[in-house]
Structure formats: structure tokens, C-alpha cells
Amino acid sequence: MTHPLIHTIRRIGLKTLRLLSVLLFLGAGLAQAQTTPCGTTTWDLTAGQTTNVGTVTVSNDLDNLYVTYTLTYPGASFGTLHLWVGNDLLTLPKAGNGAPIPGQFPYQQDATGATAYTFTVPFTDLLIQDANGACGVPLYVVTHAEVDMDGIPGGEHETAFGGPTAGSGPRWWFYGVYTVCCDFGPPPVETCATAYGKGGYVFTTDRKSNPENLPSLRLTRNRWGWASNLPAPDAYTFDLWAGAGLNNTANGVKVGIVTVLWDGAEATVTYTITASGYHLKETHVYAGDDAPATIAPGQYGHTGYLFGYESTATYTVPLVDANGGGVWIVAHAVVCR
Structure with a gap:
């Protein structure tokens, strides 16, 4: 079975691939051993289109992007989580009517009963060698969650999306735009x-x-x-x-x-x-x-x-x-x- 990310890569246009190849080239010359996350950005996690049930926090270090889902709604817990990250929303898995298909997102996690979970996305999955090769590059982040509002699997159930921006199409969904950070501060002093x-x-x-x-x-x-x-x-x-x-x-x-x-x-x-x-x-x-x-x-x-x-x-x-x-x-x- 072909990984959904491969489908995404196949649909990237030639212009985008050229951009990514430049990023890879730059990254090869600038990589340094930095590990402290930076660029922390937090968005609301909205269930049922209007209910704020928690947050989505995105940050990165040199090699990885970190996406953390957190529930703050009293008594609620997660079901399955879905995550998609890319540099072009045209490559987001969608139905014919333009609605996203979370089940086809490349990152998924059964978080049943949990109230927090962090995805680690290697930059290499995104055709980026490391953060130094993508300083300031915007990434679209679509975070979907199944939320059991009463904390009981199979109980009161809502779908939730993270981000401040409403997506297009006949069904509601949200996304966020995260800018890759490479401000890691001075390298550690070695004695x-x-x-x-x-x-x-x-x-x-x-x-x-x-x-x-x-x-x-x-x-x-x-x-x-x-x-x-x-x-x-x-x-x-x-x-x-x-x-x-x-x-x-x-x-x-x-x-x-x-x-x-x-x-x-x-x-x-x-x-x-x-x-x-x-x-x-x-x-x-x-x-x-x-x-x-x-x-x-x-x-x-x-x-x-x-x-x-x-x-x-x-x-x-x-x-x-x-x-x-x-x-x-x-x-x-x-x-x-």
C-alpha cells in the first residue's frame, strides 16, 4: 500500500519541486548540530465548528517539526488524531467537493483516552534537509482530531480542527500556517x-x-x-x-x-x-x-x-x-x- 505522503509528492508541481531542490542544496551547506526548539506557535483547536476544546502548538528544531495536540475542555478526551503538513494546500488529500479527507493524512495516531499527544515530523519527510535550509518557509498545517466530549469513547463525539484560518469547500475545517524557524541562538560553548x-x-x-x-x-x-x-x-x-x-x-x-x-x-x-x-x-x-x-x-x-x-x-x-x-x-x- 502506497504511503499517503508518496501520493502527495507525486502531485507536487515542477515549480514546487525546483523550490524544494534549492532548499535541499542550501540545507546541505548550512546544517549545524542544534536541537533546541524554536518558533513556537499555538492555535485554537475547535470542535463542532464553534467550540474551543484546546490548542495545537507547532515548533521545530534543526531536524524535526513538532505538532502537539492538547485538550482543555473539561472531561473531554481524544480519539484518533490526523495530521498533514505541506507547502501547498493543493496537495492536501481532499474529496471531490474540496473537503479534506483526514483518513488519508500521512500522520495518524490512536490517542483514545489521552488529552495530549505530540507528532514528530522529520523535515526530510517534507523534502527539506533541515531547518537551516528552510528559514522562513511557510508550511500549511492541517490538524484533525476526534474528540469524545464526555471522555467516553462512543459517547458525545465531535470532530475538531486546529488553526485560525477557515478552509474552502462546503464543509467546515480550519488550518494554520507555520513559518519554519532557525533562530536557535548561539551554539553551545565547548570547554x-x-x-x-x-x-x-x-x-x-x-x-x-x-x-x-x-x-x-x-x-x-x-x-x-x-x-x-x-x-x-x-x-x-x-x-x-x-x-x-x-x-x-x-x-x-x-x-x-x-x-x-x-x-x-x-x-x-x-x-x-x-x-x-x-x-x-x-x-x-x-x-x-x-x-x-x-x-x-x-x-x-x-x-x-x-x-x-x-x-x-x-x-x-x-x-x-x-x-x-x-x-x-x-x-x-x-x-x-
């Missing part, structure tokens, strides 16, 4: 910090930056960070600390763990973020038979850049103990929230 897996060695020579009196690799006077010596093939786990200046964990935040599985030939290093709100931005792994000779993470030899909001990253590197003194690992990361 980042350097992080290290907490091993048993520090880089610093300054006692103020070595509060635990750990052995030092003597690579810097006071920059913080830790290295780990693995004496034999095994599984190891280290806490991942961010912002722990002076090698003092009281100054930082434990954001996750680093696990190292060393089999004598290779080491698999896995970062796992466990702190809420944090994600990995960069990782740098030093893995060698000799202790590290630099504190510059970019020179460790194994660098990863993560472009999403990943909470885990895994790398496998060759690692052999050729001198009998164990092997060395430094697990550095940039974490953001």
Missing part, C-alpha cells in the same frame, strides 16, 4: 581540557608538582602528566584524569579510564569516558620499549582525532620488551564538554 591516564611515573622535577612523590622521568620542571611502566604482558587499567594540574587529582576531574591489553607483541589501548557530559576530542598514545623522551603528545607517534561525540576510542600498536625492563605507555587525551 576542553588535557587528560592523562594516571600511571606510576611523573615528568616533572619540581616537588610542588609531584605531591605523591612518584619516580620522575625528569622531562620538565613542572608540567603535569603521567607515564606507566608495564613489567609483563597483562591487562592494565588506569584512571583518566582531566585538568589535574601539578599532578594533583584534587585539581582535576576523573573523566574515565584507560585500559591496556598487552600480549607481548601488541598493546590494545582503549579510552572510555565515564563522566557525564564529556567526550573525546583527541588522543595521543606513546608505546615503546624505552621511556618517553618528550612531553609533547603530538610526538608520541599514535594520534587520533575524533569529530563526533565519541566516548570511547581504541588503538592497537606494536609493543615488544626487547631490553627486559618492561615497556612504557603514555595515554594522553583532549576531552571536552
Whole structure:
């Protein structure tokens, strides 16, 4: 059975399709990760042509349109809800006399007994990539509801439509026009910090930056960070600390763990973020038979850049103990929230 939306698309004229293709093109270049709804618009939900029984509220975020039906009439409840959204009322499913046919609307929900319900309509269903590609575009919204006025299914029953504008034809119906919003405000500010897996060695020579009196690799006077010596093939786990200046964990935040599985030939290093709100931005792994000779993470030899909001990253590197003194690992990361 062909989805009603397909029938709608087939009936869109060439001019409209050209407009939508332009919107798709614009959207491809402007999409950003915004999720806060904007453009909230509320209309009356009218039953029996004259009785205000509630509201219809429309808003959108970057990817979706949200249409919420709400009943305020005392004792009333919903039956089946029907929703149609488009950029041309000529494509609205109608009978020969021009009256809309809610049963052919693409979005339907059995809301029997409920007093509120929200439809989520992806912009891609409307041939719009996202809200940034359709700023200011008007959309016709036809919201139909079956309303049991006494709250009893099969009792006093009325049909209802949302919107301020009367539709054409011999039968009454209403609709609203919603303007797509893309005023999401400034993007969230991301703060980042350097992080290290907490091993048993520090880089610093300054006692103020070595509060635990750990052995030092003597690579810097006071920059913080830790290295780990693995004496034999095994599984190891280290806490991942961010912002722990002076090698003092009281100054930082434990954001996750680093696990190292060393089999004598290779080491698999896995970062796992466990702190809420944090994600990995960069990782740098030093893995060698000799202790590290630099504190510059970019020179460790194994660098990863993560472009999403990943909470885990895994790398496998060759690692052999050729001198009998164990092997060395430094697990550095940039974490953001």
C-alpha cells in the first residue's frame, strides 16, 4: 500500500519541486548540530465548528517539526488524531467537493483516552534537509482530531480542527500556517581540557608538582602528566584524569579510564569516558620499549582525532620488551564538554 505522503509528492508541481531542490542544496551547506526548539506557535483547536476544546502548538528544531495536540475542555478526551503538513494546500488529500479527507493524512495516531499527544515530523519527510535550509518557509498545517466530549469513547463525539484560518469547500475545517524557524541562538560553548591516564611515573622535577612523590622521568620542571611502566604482558587499567594540574587529582576531574591489553607483541589501548557530559576530542598514545623522551603528545607517534561525540576510542600498536625492563605507555587525551 502506497504511503499517503508518496501520493502527495507525486502531485507536487515542477515549480514546487525546483523550490524544494534549492532548499535541499542550501540545507546541505548550512546544517549545524542544534536541537533546541524554536518558533513556537499555538492555535485554537475547535470542535463542532464553534467550540474551543484546546490548542495545537507547532515548533521545530534543526531536524524535526513538532505538532502537539492538547485538550482543555473539561472531561473531554481524544480519539484518533490526523495530521498533514505541506507547502501547498493543493496537495492536501481532499474529496471531490474540496473537503479534506483526514483518513488519508500521512500522520495518524490512536490517542483514545489521552488529552495530549505530540507528532514528530522529520523535515526530510517534507523534502527539506533541515531547518537551516528552510528559514522562513511557510508550511500549511492541517490538524484533525476526534474528540469524545464526555471522555467516553462512543459517547458525545465531535470532530475538531486546529488553526485560525477557515478552509474552502462546503464543509467546515480550519488550518494554520507555520513559518519554519532557525533562530536557535548561539551554539553551545565547548570547554576542553588535557587528560592523562594516571600511571606510576611523573615528568616533572619540581616537588610542588609531584605531591605523591612518584619516580620522575625528569622531562620538565613542572608540567603535569603521567607515564606507566608495564613489567609483563597483562591487562592494565588506569584512571583518566582531566585538568589535574601539578599532578594533583584534587585539581582535576576523573573523566574515565584507560585500559591496556598487552600480549607481548601488541598493546590494545582503549579510552572510555565515564563522566557525564564529556567526550573525546583527541588522543595521543606513546608505546615503546624505552621511556618517553618528550612531553609533547603530538610526538608520541599514535594520534587520533575524533569529530563526533565519541566516548570511547581504541588503538592497537606494536609493543615488544626487547631490553627486559618492561615497556612504557603514555595515554594522553583532549576531552571536552
